[in-house]
Amino acid sequence: MKKAFLFVALLIIGGCSSTRDISNVDISESDLLAGERLLKIQIVAPGIKAEGSGSWISNDLVITASHLFSDMPLDSIVRVGNGRHWLSAKVVAGNDPATLDLVVLRVIGDESVASPLKTLIPVCSKPVKPGEMVSVSSALPKGTTYTYGSPNFAVQADSERRESTEFLTGFYDKGTSGGPVYQVPGGCLAGVISLGIKRKNGASDIYATKFVTAHEIKRFLDDNKITY
Structure with missing residues (x-):
């Protein structure tokens, strides 16, 4: 059987101009919304x-x-x-x-x-910074965990020297791939989980998870x- 990527852009979707404001919810409500x-x-x-x-x-x-x-x-x-x-x-x-x-x-x-x-869900306007707490939701296994922007992998700085990262310190099972990353608190979409990686650091390995950033989304x- 011939194999290839399934994705071909089939439709062009028009969206709406407003979103639900969840910027003032507390962490517990953000978790509930993420689970839903x-x-x-x-x-x-x-x-x-x-x-x-x-x-x-x-x-x-x-x-x-x-x-x-x-x-x-x-x-x-x-x-x-x-x-x-x-x-x-x-x-x-x-x-x-x-x-x-x-x-x-x-x-x-x-x-x-x-x-x-x-x-449409609000996508975060600011990138994840090294050391910033975020939440990650996974369906396999199901649950929400907290982790941080990783300072150990590629860190970018914008024109104002504000640092950001596209890696998390948490290392997740394959079933988490595609899961959402949310700002804490606030609940806007900060990323989508991609793949876990590891890098040698002397005699030790450093593990992290790459995510697609809000800017890229x-x-x-x-x-x-x-x-x-």
């Missing part, structure tokens, strides 16, 4: 299955990592769910994970798994006309 938005992702073909995490970003759109689709047949079934109920989904837009590890899906079907969102949504 969390989804399992499955890409299934005869004899092969890829799984990961994802999250609602609107009333019918889901964001996850495009590397979950790597080496999967073009005729694979894509579905999202909460473990009890599943919905079919199709690719709206996606990138080669070597370039940008993102894909957006549109759900198809009934309301057995309903999004809690009526408009915004650019991806804008480039594919998935707008606010």
